[in-house]
Every structure is written in structure tokens, then in C-alpha cells.
Amino acid sequence: MKIEVIDAGRGGIQLVKVEGRLDANFSLQLEDEVDRLLEHKKERIILDFSDVTYLSSSGLRVLLSINKETEGSGGLVLVNPQEIVKRIIEVAEVDDLLVQAKTVEEAMALLEAKGKS
Amino acid sequence: MDRRAFVLSTRFFEEVGGEGGIDTVKPSHGIEAMDIGGRLRELRKVRGMSLRNLAKKVGVSASFISQVEQNKCQPSLETLRKISEALDVTTSYLLEAERDEISPSREVVEIRLPNQLQYLSVLAEFVGSVCRSQKVSDEDLDDILLAVDEACTNIIKYAYQVGSINYFRVRISFDCELVQVDLLDQGAKFNPLEMPLPDVKDTMGDGKERDLSLGIYFMRKMMDEIRYRYTPNEGNHLTLIKRISHSKGNGL
Numbered sequence: 001m002k003i004e005v006i007d008a009g010r011g012g013i014q015l016v017k018v019e020g021r022l023d024a025n026f027s028l029q030l031e032d033e034v035d036r037l038l039e040h041k042k043e044r045i046i047l048d049f050s051d052v053t054y055l056s057s058s059g060l061r062v063l064l065s066i067n068k069e070t071e072g073s074g075g076l077v078l079v080n081p082q083e084i085v086k087r088i089i090e091v092a093e094v095d096d097l098l099v100q101a102k103t104v105e106e107a108m109a110l111l112e113a114k115g116k117s
Numbered sequence: 118m119d120r121r122a123f124v125l126s127t128r129f130f131e132e133v134g135g136e137g138g139i140d141t142v143k144p145s146h147g148i149e150a151m152d153i154g155g156r157l158r159e160l161r162k163v164r165g166m167s168l169r170n171l172a173k174k175v176g177v178s179a180s181f182i183s184q185v186e187q188n189k190c191q192p193s194l195e196t197l198r199k200i201s202e203a204l205d206v207t208t209s210y211l212l213e214a215e216r217d218e219i220s221p222s223r224e225v226v227e228i229r230l231p232n233q234l235q236y237l238s239v240l241a242e243f244v245g246s247v248c249r250s251q252k253v254s255d256e257d258l259d260d261i262l263l264a265v266d267e268a269c270t271n272i273i274k275y276a277y278q279v280g281s282i283n284y285f286r287v288r289i290s291f292d293c294e295l296v297q298v299d300l301l302d303q304g305a306k307f308n309p310l311e312m313p314l315p316d317v318k319d320t321m322g323d324g325k326e327r328d329l330s331l332g333i334y335f336m337r338k339m340m341d342e343i344r345y346r347y348t349p350n351e352g353n354h355l356t357l358i359k360r361i362s363h364s365k366g367n368g369l
Binding site for chain 1: 317
């Protein structure tokens with residue numbers, strides 16, 4: 001799995017590109033990386049999931065945990081999750097908790113709109 | 118694409134070598150056959166259902182169920198059907214003494230892996246290429262992959278003492294209508310079917326219970342039948358069964 005923090009060019013929003021299998025072996029790595037981003041200041045997080053090929057319960061728990069962590073600061077948006085990942089989120093019946101967007105731009109707009117309201 | 122993936126993964130297994138690797142094994146015989154009564158009692162315990170509750174669902178008396186469990190009387194087929202329905206298993210599971218034993222005419226593929234999380238991706242490649250070679254549809258395969266990954270994650274994380282290297286086995290067999298995955302480990306006795314189903318929204322944070330329960334929730338959602346048994350000799354034996362619809366595309 002690969003995790004890359006990309007400069008989103010907008011204050012208060014962190015864009016993280018995740019690649020590969022988000023299983024029990026790698027999910028902790030994602031949690032640590034996002035925790036590091038959230039350590040010093042409140043941030044909103046966009047996770048680009050276009051290249052995530054698998055999500056297990058460990059990965060889902062990390063997503064739910066990031067979602068909770070960022071609740072106060074405007075939240076988390078998942079970008080372009082693959083069908084398999086979407087299905088796992090639906091089976092767990094947490095699709096109402098995890099906000100999803102088709103593109104990074106859409107996710108930015110969602111988060112910025114939320115910030116204003 | 119599939120072929121390449123298979124070649125890659127085969128080489129990967131060879132490199133893993135040593136204690137890991139694929140074996141085609143002959144199904145073992147001589148597993149002690151359990152009677153209908155014994156299986157019924159075990160299953161009722163696993164489901165946490167009292168004699169009275171089961172009897173009520175089936176529409177017979179509690180003492181009748183008790184007698185069936187002791188093999189003192191034989192239920193009619195209709196009653197047996199109702200019992201299996203109440204316990205959420207197939208009638209054939211209760212009937213067939215040797216259901217766990219894989220028919221000798223079935224091919225069985227087995228992999229033995231160390232209890233290290235990094236092998237989860239090896240496992241996924243293995244299960245994926247074996248199932249695709251049997252033309253299991255992508256949708257069924259996704260379900261199987263998730264259930265097997267969750268079950269093995271639980272073995273790797275919790276069956277053995279942290280830091281000790283141990284091995285577990287994953288055995289896959291097929292017939293025309295189902296894929297059966299058997300997971301065998303010699304670790305701490307653990308019956309996942311006894312775990313209560315979690316509130317998914319409350320599975321964040323630490324704690325073994327929460328960690329285990331979401332994975333087990335997925336296993337149960339994804340598979341059609343799950344069975345567990347423990348024997349001192351064999352250790353934990355978890356059986357995951359998926360009824361399959363065959364894909365029309367080409368396999369390997």
C-alpha cells in the first residue's frame with residue numbers, strides 16, 4: 001500500500017492519496033499518517049480512494065475513526081471509491097456516515113461549503 | 118491479465134517457500150462422524166437457543182427435541198426441515214454425518230501461512246487465482262475474499278501469543294454449486310459464531326471485542342453458511358461456505 005500526502009493548495013484541507021489494499025496489515029499505517037496530519041491543527045481530510053482495491057473491517061474502522069476525529073473541523077470525504085469498497089461500506093450500513101465524492105474538486109467544494117455554513 | 122496474475126502469484130508462493138507454499142492434499146478421512154443428535158445439540162448451543170425456544174419455533178415439545186439430541190428418537194423429515202430452518206443451516210448439514218469431510222472426488226488446494234499480517238495479500242492472491250481457475254464469478258469472489266481475509270486476520274491477531282511464529286492452514290475445495298474454505302489453526306479455542314453481532318457504528322476505537330466483531334459481522338454477511346468445531350487434535354476448524362453462480366467469462 002502507498003500513502004501520499006498531496007498539497008491541496010487550500011488552507012485547512014489535506015488531500016491524501018491512498019493506493020492498494022486497505023487490510024489489517026496496512027490500515028494502521030493510514031491511521032498513523034492521518035493522526036500525524038491532525039496532530040497540530042484541525043484539518044479537513046480528503047482521502048483519494050481511486051486506487052484502493054480492497055477494504056476490510058480494519059480499514060473501515062480506521063475510516064470511521066478518522067471521520068469521528070474530523071467531525072468538529074468539517075469532516076472527511078472519500079473520493080471515487082471503487083465498487084468493491086463502496087459495497088463493503090454499504091454492507092456495513094455506514095454509507096450515511098462516510099461522505100463520498102466523485103472527484104477531488106467535488107470533495108473540496110463539499111468541504112468548503114460545509115465550512116461556510 | 119488473469120494468466121499473468123496467476124504466474125506472478127505462483128512465483129510469489131515459491132519465493133515464500135519453506136514453511137509456506139501450496140500443497141494439493143488428499144482430503145483426510147477418519148474424522149469422527151457426529152450423529153444428528155450431537156450436531157443438533159452443538160448447533161443449538163452455538164446459536165444460544167434453549168430447548169424450549171427451539172421447540173416453540175419448530176412446533177414440538179421441548180422433551181421431543183431433547184430426545185432427538187440424545188438420539189432416542191428420530192424426527193420426521195418435515196420436523197428436521199423446520200429444525201434446520203430455526204437454526205439457520207441446511208437440512209443436509211444436520212443429515213450428512215460426513216458433510217465436513219470433503220468428498221474424495223473433490224479437488225482440494227491448501228496453503229499454509231505464518232501468523233503475520235503481511236501474508237494477507239499473499240492469501241488474497243492465492244484465493245483469487247484458485248477461485249478464478251474454477252470460474253467463480255467476480256462478485257462471489259469478492260465476498261469470499263472478504264470473509265477469508267477477516268477470518269484469517271482474526272487468527273493472525275488473536276489465536277497465538279504475540280511474537281511467536283505459528284502457522285495456519287487455508288484449504289479450498291469446490292463442487293458445482295459451492296466453494297468451501299476451511300481454516301485450521303492450533304491456537305486458542307475461539308468460536309466466532311458465539312460473538313454477538315456488533316453495532317457497526319460503535320466499532321471504532323480499541324478493544325479486541327470491537328476489532329473481532331466487525332470482521333465476524335462481514336464473514337456472516339458474505340457467506341451462506343459458517344460452521345465451527347474444535348477438537349484438541351485439530352484445533353480450531355472454521356468452515357466458510359459460499360453457494361456460487363458461475364461466471365460466463367473465461368477463467369485462467
